[in-house]
Amino acid sequence: MDNVELKHRAANVRKNILRETANAKSGHPGGSLSATDILMVLYFNVMDITPENAGSIDRDRFVLSKGHASPALYAVLAEKGIIPEEELLTFRKMDSRLQGHPNMNTVPGVDMSTGSLGQGLAAADGMALANKLSGNDHRVYVLLGDGECEEGEVWEAAMAAAHYKSDNLCAIVDINGLQIDGATKDVIGPEPLDEKFKAFGWHVIYADGHDYDALNASFAEAKTVKGKPSVIIARTVKGKGVSYMENQAGWHGKAPNEEELQIGLKDLEEE
Amino acid sequence: MARALRDAYGETLMALAAENDKVVALDADLASSTKSISIKKIDPNRFFDMGIAEADMIGHAAGFAASGYIPFVSSFAMFATGRCWEQIRNSVAYPRLNVKICATHAGISVGEDGVSHQATEDIAIMRAIPNMEIYVPCDAAETKALIRHVAETKTPCYVRMGRIAVEDVYPDDKEFDFTKINVLREGSKAVIFATGIMVQAALEAAERLDKEGMPITVVDVCAIKPCDEEGIVNLLQQHKIVFTAEEHSTIGGLGSLVCELAADKCPRKVIRIGLKDKYAESGNYKDLLKKYKLDADGVYDKIRRTFDKEEKEFRYMPFR
Numbered sequence: 149m150d151n152v153e154l155k156h157r158a159a160n161v162r163k164n165i166l167r168e169t170a171n172a173k174s175g176h177p178g179g180s181l182s183a184t185d186i187l188m189v190l191y192f193n194v195m196d197i198t199p200e201n202a203g204s205i206d207r208d209r210f211v212l213s214k215g216h217a218s219p220a221l222y223a224v225l226a227e228k229g230i231i232p233e234e235e236l237l238t239f240r241k242m243d244s245r246l247q248g249h250p251n252m253n254t255v256p257g258v259d260m261s262t263g264s265l266g267q268g269l270a271a272a273d274g275m276a277l278a279n280k281l282s283g284n285d286h287r288v289y290v291l292l293g294d295g296e297c298e299e300g301e302v303w304e305a306a307m308a309a310a311h312y313k314s315d316n317l318c319a320i321v322d323i324n325g326l327q328i329d330g331a332t333k334d335v336i337g338p339e340p341l342d343e344k345f346k347a348f349g350w351h352v353i354y355a356d357g358h359d360y361d362a363l364n365a366s367f368a369e370a371k372t373v374k375g376k377p378s379v380i381i382a383r384t385v386k387g388k389g390v391s392y393m394e395n396q397a398g399w400h401g402k403a404p405n406e407e408e409l410q411i412g413l414k415d416l417e418e419e
Numbered sequence: 420m421a422r423a424l425r426d427a428y429g430e431t432l433m434a435l436a437a438e439n440d441k442v443v444a445l446d447a448d449l450a451s452s453t454k455s456i457s458i459k460k461i462d463p464n465r466f467f468d469m470g471i472a473e474a475d476m477i478g479h480a481a482g483f484a485a486s487g488y489i490p491f492v493s494s495f496a497m498f499a500t501g502r503c504w505e506q507i508r509n510s511v512a513y514p515r516l517n518v519k520i521c522a523t524h525a526g527i528s529v530g531e532d533g534v535s536h537q538a539t540e541d542i543a544i545m546r547a548i549p550n551m552e553i554y555v556p557c558d559a560a561e562t563k564a565l566i567r568h569v570a571e572t573k574t575p576c577y578v579r580m581g582r583i584a585v586e587d588v589y590p591d592d593k594e595f596d597f598t599k600i601n602v603l604r605e606g607s608k609a610v611i612f613a614t615g616i617m618v619q620a621a622l623e624a625a626e627r628l629d630k631e632g633m634p635i636t637v638v639d640v641c642a643i644k645p646c647d648e649e650g651i652v653n654l655l656q657q658h659k660i661v662f663t664a665e666e667h668s669t670i671g672g673l674g675s676l677v678c679e680l681a682a683d684k685c686p687r688k689v690i691r692i693g694l695k696d697k698y699a700e701s702g703n704y705k706d707l708l709k710k711y712k713l714d715a716d717g718v719y720d721k722i723r724r725t726f727d728k729e730e731k732e733f734r735y736m737p738f739r
Contacts, residue, residue: 205486252485252514260485261514264505270475271510274482274490281443281464282486301506304475312467 149192151360157227158188159416162389164223164236166412169403172240175248178399179293180220182324182357182384187224189363190289202230202256208286209259209275213268214293214322215249216401221258222246230257266299268292269319273309273377276317287371291320295327297338303348309377310349317377318370319350322357324386326397345379357382391415421584422559425523428580429454431566432491432521436461442570444491445480447473452582453493453523473498477506477518484516489570492518496525496538496579504544511575512550519569521578526666527694528616528708529582533701538579539694543671545577546644552576553643554597555665555673557618558588561641564595581666583704585616588639597642600650606634609660609722612651614640614673617664617692620708623715624722633726640673648680655685660729662690662722666713669693692721 149157161184169175191197195208202225212221219239226233231245238244245254249263260271272290279286292302309317321341329335342352351373355362363382370378386400387393390412393404404412436442436458443458443465450456450468459466469476473494480490492499499522500507511518527537545553552574556562562580569576588603589595603618604625613621618639625637636654640646655661661681663674674691681687692712699711708714712721 260481261510264509267474267478267481267506267510270478270506271482271485274479274484275486276482277467277479278483278486278488281488301472301474301478304470304472305478308469308472308475308479311470 154188154192154360157192158184159389161188161220161223161227163413163416164226164233165219166390166404166409168219168223168236168239170406170409171237173403174240175219175403176216176401177219177390177403178326178386178393178396179214179322179324180217181388181390181393182386183214183217183220183291183322184388185358185360186291186320186322186363186382187220189360189367191224191228193364194367195289197228197257199229206286209288211260211268211272211275211288211290212250212262213272213290214265214296215262215268217291218246218248218250221250222255225255225257228257231255265293265296266301269302269305270308272319273305273312273314273317276309276314277312279316285316287316287318289318289320291322294321294323294325294332294338294341295335297321297341298336306345306348306350313375314377315374318367319377319379320382321379322382322384324384326386326395326400328397328400330397342381349376351376351378353378353380355380355382357384358388389416421586423582423584424556424559424562424580425452425454425582427559427562428521428523428566429457431563433457433461435567435570436465439489439570441488442491443467443483443488444493445469445476447471447476447494447498449494453521455491455493455521473502474506477503478510480518481510481514481516484511484518490518492520494522495529495536496522496541497536500538500541500545500577508548512548515550515574517573517575519576519578521566521580523580524582525579526581526615527699527711527713528666528704530704530707531701534698537699539666539668539699540671541579542643542665542667542673543675546671546676550575552645553579554641555579555614555643556641557615557639558585560587560589560591560593561595564593565597565641568595568597579615581616583616586619588618588622598647600647601639601641603637603639605636608633608635608726609662610636610638610654610658611662611664611718611722612638612640612673612677613664614643615666617666617713617718620713620715620718621664624719627719628722635722643673643676646676651677651680652684655681655687659687660725661687662692664692664718667693669695690721690725692718
């Protein structure tokens with residue numbers, strides 16, 4: 149998909165993220181908006197997922213390890229035609245398929261249940277090893293947050309993926325620099341993440357997480373790497389596209405009210 | 420004959436792997452002890468040593484299960500359940516992924532390694548998780564049949580095995596039904612529900628009590644969850660005096676299970692034999708089981724003393 153259309157549709161996804169969280173009066177808009185462009189490139193340019201094969205595992209798969217970005221994942225699945233757009237307004241409501249954090253058993257296209265941080269990379273590498281054992285060439289993608297990389301299990305899994313030479317695995321770290329308690333550098337300092345992944349034996353790729361050309365090129369490069377897993381270190385802006393949310397840690401887990409929603413929708417109209 | 424359950428596990432895992440190419444095994448640097456390494460004899464590519472990283476091992480197993488495989492995950496019971504409880508809860512049980520956690524070295528009979536390695540709360544923490552099935556086999560024949568059973572179910576399972584060799588309770592050709600309890604001997608004076616190595620201890624104690632004119636019913640409860648509610652409640656109805664025996668804390672395990680059923684369906688006083696909210700220590704396993712009253716003598720004494728006390732109370736009851 150060309151960049152103009154991708155940008156247009158990403159704006160709609162971002163609007164839906166605001167609508168979902170505003171309607172639910174809860175949820176995580178900041179990290180959803182920082183991850184949106186990465187998800188758009190994955191679902192529209194990189195992975196072979198379609199509404200027809202969404203319920204199957206015989207395709208590329210995606211694990212949203214930073215499960216709190218569920219509003220972005222659901223909005224992208226709706227944009228892709230895998231779930232109905234109207235359903236987004238059931239997000240976080242009782243009896244909805246769209247749980248606060250993703251449930252793989254209720255939503256087609258959700259490939260792993262996540263939400264408790266640090267667990268997605270291990271599951272994704274398990275899928276990658278299973279793909280190799282089955283002899284298929286499907287790829288597995290997994291999106292982590294930079295704050296999430298403070299979890300020890302991430303590095304256990306990073307060690308395992310390198311040891312088992314999972315070159316069919318591609319991780320993306322959405323580095324928006326913020327977590328609930330403030331800037332990642334002030335909270336505990338997970339950086340330098342690129343050096344850490346390098347030291348663990350990964351192929352490291354750098355990209356602006358909002359630049360479609362850079363993301364396309366990064367995913368293409370990851371596909372060519374043999375014998376080791378790849379990680380895309382994607383610098384992003386938390387709250388991207390919504391004036392009052394950008395680079396504000398306070399919008400990690402807070403929903404916009406009606407007035408804020410309207411301002412946000414207008415910001416995204418002008419973008 | 421005395422056989423270690425983990426040997427029975429390794430043999431069955433190997434047989435399953437030969438029959439089904441979707442069977443894989445993962446271990447956390449204890450594969451020679453847990454015997455999960457045996458799968459390598461069938462196909463080295465289906466064995467994954469994840470190193471000393473249990474949380475990551477559970478995550479990988481979830482990924483395998485989400486890809487149509489049947490991962491058998493092994494480590495010592497302490498680390499296979501406690502170190503990664505939340506990963507089991509969120510990445511395996513909540514999405515109901517077909518992961519088989521087959522842990523060995525459970526209970527205090529792991530011996531000299533001491534408290535850090537003695538899983539005595541594992542049944543309790545696994546029982547609390549929805550979608551988890553829990554089984555505690557008592558001998559080699561039951562283990563072999565059980566490993567085949569869990570390979571067939573499509574749900575997350577926890578299988579608890581010890582380290583030591585245990586005497587056979589069942590003949591090798593016994594046909595098991597893991598939806599039912601197994602009544603091993605019948606007696607009218609009391610019923611004892613036992614699990615794991617406590618089944619042998621209960622049988623031995625019952626033998627002695629029988630000779631003293633106090634026959635008791637001994638039950639092997641291998642399926643802790645889902646359990647044979649009907650079978651257990653039937654026996655509660657038939658017996659005034661109820662015992663449970665487990666190589667586990669008396670909080671949250673088989674004793675609690677029987678108490679819950681008694682409270683719900685058939686009020687009974689239940690005397691729970693197990694570790695009374697405490698840790699054990701390092702030592703030879705036989706000495707430990709004796710000291711913590713989890714051997715046949717311990718079970719016998721507890722039952723005998725209970726009978727004597729009941730009789731005394733009965734004798735001195737003023738308005739009988």
